[in-house]
Amino acid sequence: MFNWKKPLLSLYYYGTYPVRMRRFRDEASHGHAPAIVLYYHRIAEDRATPWTTSYAMFLRQMRWLRKRFDFVSLAEVQQRVAQAANARPCVSITFDDGYSDNCRDAIPWLIKERIPCTYFVTLRNVLKEEPFSHDLVWGRPLAVNSLEQIKAMSAAGIEIGAHGFTHSDLGTISDPRLLSYEVKTAKEEMEAAIGREVRYFAFPFGHPANLNAAVFEIARQVGFSGVCSAYGGYNFSGDDPFHVQRICAGNDMIHLKNWATLDPRKLRTARFDYQKMLACNSPTPTTAPSQAASASSAKKQQTPITKTLVPNH
């Protein structure tokens, strides 16, 4: 069946292009340029899944971005968000899960081009060399990175981040011991494995229903510098730099262009306000009843792509 979404999105993009470009320039001239953080999963030519981008498309996206944005690290994103003003739009590249195919073309290209990249890894799958459960559901047991690949990437300057120990949906967990295992243990064991500090954590799935205010608190306590979500959204100076909002890069040009040029609809996306939730739940930050209620209502409003997947637990 013909997919009408792409042509409709093209019409929307080009129809609103003059308005959004004016807005984009105004924001930048007032020191409010966006910091955009993209996430990919797997770059490969074969056995495509909804979270696979072809290498040719990945290169097209990188070249389009290079003409319009500074490529920066997550730390630089946080610095620009923390400062009073940011006049230069920037983009940071991240990957989630840990697919072996990324080490064939995409990661070597990023290293060669000196483009900063943060690579979030679910440690258990790497240590056990087990395919991800969301790929098994699709009948595609794709190869995960080996620990040797992770070490080699780290040595080459790719920042390795934590993506849970087991890729569980942390929005459904309230047991503090389990949350600590997914956040603290994932950090400590990854650091032991690669011999470097692991500074960033990315929620598995990453949509509002999959987030958990208690995880933000644990992440700060155990020394993470920042936590990433994945429900879409921009980062502007004055926002909370500890919570980095990310956008799916997608596997075509129109979605990327639409997102990266300040889609008016996406500007209305509400940030996940974990600080308010923690304040409501004080003094026991590891239980989050109001967050659960919020997550439940968010589930009704949004149908994230990953909700068709089956978490490990």
Ligand SMILES: [Zn+2]
């Ligand atoms: Zn993931």
